[in-house]
Amino acid sequence: MTQPIELDSLQLTYSRLNENLCRVIHGQQDTIRLLLSAFFTNGHVLLEDFPGTGKTSLAKALARSVGAEFRRIQFTPDLLPTDILGVSVFNPQNATFEVHKGPVFTEILLADEINRASPRTQSALLQAMGEGEVSLDGTLYPLPRLFFVVATQNPVEFHGTYPLPEAQMDRFAMRLSLGYVSTEQEAAIVETEVNGPAIDEIENCISQSDVVNFTAAAKQVFIPDELKRYAVELVGATREQSELSLGASPRASITLIKCAQALAILDNQNFVSPDHLQELAPVVIAHRLVLDSNARFGGVTADTIVSRLLSELPVPR
Secondary structure: OOOOOOHHHHHHHHHHHHHHHHHHOOOOHHHHHHHHHHHOOOOOEEEEOOOOOOHHHHHHHHHHHHOOOEEEEEOOOOOOHHHHHEEEEEEOOOOEEEEEEOOOOOOEEEEEOHHHOOHHHHHHHHHHHHHOEEEEOOEEEEOOOOOEEEEEEOOOOOOOOOOOOHHHHHOOOEEEOOOOOOHHHHHHHHHHHOOOOHHHHOOOOOOHHHHHHHHHHHOOOEOOHHHHHHHHHHHHHHHHOOOEEEOOOHHHHHHHHHHHHHHHHHOOOOEOOHHHHHHHHHHHHHHHOEEOHHHHHOOOOHHHHHHHHHHHOOOOO
């Protein structure tokens, strides 16, 4: 028998975490809200934005706020899969191989500038992100229960980069962008940072058990069958668009529903509404779509296709 959802305690968890993150990342409440809906549903996030917008600070602040182990991998063209996963090293003293686990064995992982590494190295994260485990020399090693990847990439710099393959993009629950803040907000950031990095003042505000409880509660949030079907139809419609050579996979439907359940709790509701699905659709679906060459050169974007589908499909009420 499932336990009733205690919205008051879950709201307290969210408000504490949100307040901590907003102390470091100013003027990004909407993006933080979406990121947390992925975090509380065991999703992973791709932050695509310009340098200096706070991507690294956001990942660090999240790790400190929940008391999680944090590691950062700087992706470069010469990075090897073993630099991420680890390697078996022969010990001549006892004539055995010893496993040296790589930085992927952590709780919150920042994959910085992920598109600078080769596709072979990028794919090293596929199993970890999709299944929560890593295979080394034929042996499976589980990752921590709390395992969250925040990957970053620069959307305007293409020299020396490798576009993420479709299978890799599909592993990310959502693609987000922080963007530049207003002049007033930037002035506040400058005022804070000149006195020392704001990240240094961030302390643990919730426990990992709070995160686990939130994740379990999100699974119990009620979503009507008609909204489940709406999510499936929305994702399925992308496979019928003439401008796309590849539509979204069923993983997008699952992610859309899971994140909507978490988003409902953030809104202090124990049920999913159509607004939750529509808010999430662009960040959950668009990055999984592959435009054909004619559409790409014609100025069509994945975001415009998702927006069009949202306006065309009838919304259950």
